[in-house]
Amino acid sequence: MQVLVFLLKRLGWMLITVWVVFTLSFFLMRAIPGGPLNGERVLSESVRAQLEQRYNLDDPLYVQYTTHLWNTMCFDFGPSYKLQDFTVNEVLAQGFPVSAALGILGMTFALLLGMTAGVVSAVRRTSIYDFSFMLLATLGIAIPSFVLASMAIVLFVFYFQIFPAAGWGELKQIVLPAMCLGAPFAGYIARLTRTGMLEVLSNDYIRTAYAKGLSTRTVILRHALRGSILPVVSYLGPACAGILTGSLVLEKIFAIPGMGSHFIEAALQRDFTLGMGALLTYTVLLYVMNTLVDLSYSFIDPRVVLE
């Protein structure tokens, strides 16, 4: 019941947020110089007029705004300006699952590796494991993903020849980009887990758990882990945004047909409808992620009340 009220409230806020994002970007896109028809090719007057009519660009701005808003509310983002013959919905339906798969894989990799490294580092503090993991984590955070990607390609594609250089479709092709995408997040998560775990381990209730005769394993897994992943959970919201922007770059390097390339090209070529579609999809995605984070926070920590 409490959860339902919380979700409804969040849904309401999400709709408002989406509308604000829509309005701001609608006018910002049109405020910057250049439009979708200012390409390299100079168009004749009649062609331009025809095109403008097709995309409603000849209507007054407020009419364009209301039509576009109405269509968007009906989940219809309209035709893409640049990718002719495709609607934005089609482009998104094709690119989004690819990006999502890449992001989910990257994040799963980051969580598995980061949390394991973090827990081990905390439990074996100041050991060689701790030292090496934290060094790796720092490197993972510090090295930009395009550098990491280039190094990975040189190493695993050309030298060891384990993975193909680029493309999409096979599992083999996903591994490298997902790991490059996840690496900085793995580093960050490792650090967060380590800090969180060390803090939890200094709590009185850990001593209580040991005083009961529980083994170190049980104490860590049953008593300490829950508290120590809270910082990681709250990091997942921003991390999701980071994964999205991170994948823009990596999709380019590894020639992956995800949302990233469409998004960049839409912005460069003033493809208003495609840009708007991608932007709103990201907005909703981030909102959903943050809501999930808050929700899981309250599931993990019984003292947290949803509001």
Place this chain on the structure above:
Amino acid sequence: MVQPILQVKNLEVEFVTDDGIVRAVNDISFDLYPGETLGIVGESGSGKSVANLTILGLIPQPPGHVKGGEVLFAEQDLLKLSQRQFRTIRGKRIAMIFQDPMTALNPFLTIQDQLIEVSMLHLGHTRAAAIQHAVELLELVGIPAAASRITEYPHQFSGGMRQRVMIAMALSCEPDILIADEPTTALDVTIQAQILDLLKAMQDKRGMAIIFITHDLGVVASICDRVLVMYGGRKVEQTDTKTLFAAARHPYTLGLLHSAPRWDQPQLTRLQSIEGQPPDMMNLPAGCAFAPRCQWKTDECLAAVPELVSIGSEFSEGSHVFACIHADQIQQAGSTSREELPHA
């Protein structure tokens, strides 16, 4: 002659920190007899917790380090046990409860989860049997509607109720020894009395021995059979409770007695605090650690740590142990001060 159930012999514990070596426990020895309550009294920082955590092998190592001594229990030296062997003792034969029930329970787990794991581990209970057992324990320690409240989380309980849960948890496997580290310090006075009554009742029922750590002599008077007074990580006096109150022979004990309100003395008695600071555990003086705060100190006190002297107790068959070369003077002062209220 009853055999002691636990013997601590010449225990030495230190912490190696960046700033230096903290000598937290210095040459502590005591015996614990079945069914008795031994009080351990001393100011905060005097090594009470460290000494008792060491008995259960619970001091963090590093920085902690047991330099010497023995802890004899069930015909073995606990300090020589492997962690695996130790786990069969902790929570089963020797249990411990802590000062702050607000932080000693895991806030992420239900009371049930925290209670059942003890009996499932040590008594081989199934989950269902363990839950049954846990509900009975909660009823025993006086938690109303135990069967329904057991699935709640610690933050839904008051401080006193949480300490009752801790006690239930500690009693789960009917331990031979219960170590209670300031279990009432964090509680309101009325709740304190309830918890003390509960501990006494549990001891009557189960017959376990209790080590009761406190800095409150009022609590000592109401629950302890014998008392060990610690100062600067050392034992400075030990005797039965009656003798301690009637004929203390260490100036620190006397100071403690004067600084605690007494129901058996006129209201006019002014409470006196002990002047000065507790010793720096990193640089303990060569002589008596209490000397800098002691009004009876002589050059002799500064020369060497006073030996523990043992005499028969005046008020019971037990013995009276103290580490002060001016003990006779101090006992005299103790008895006169009760009549004449000097310094008032």
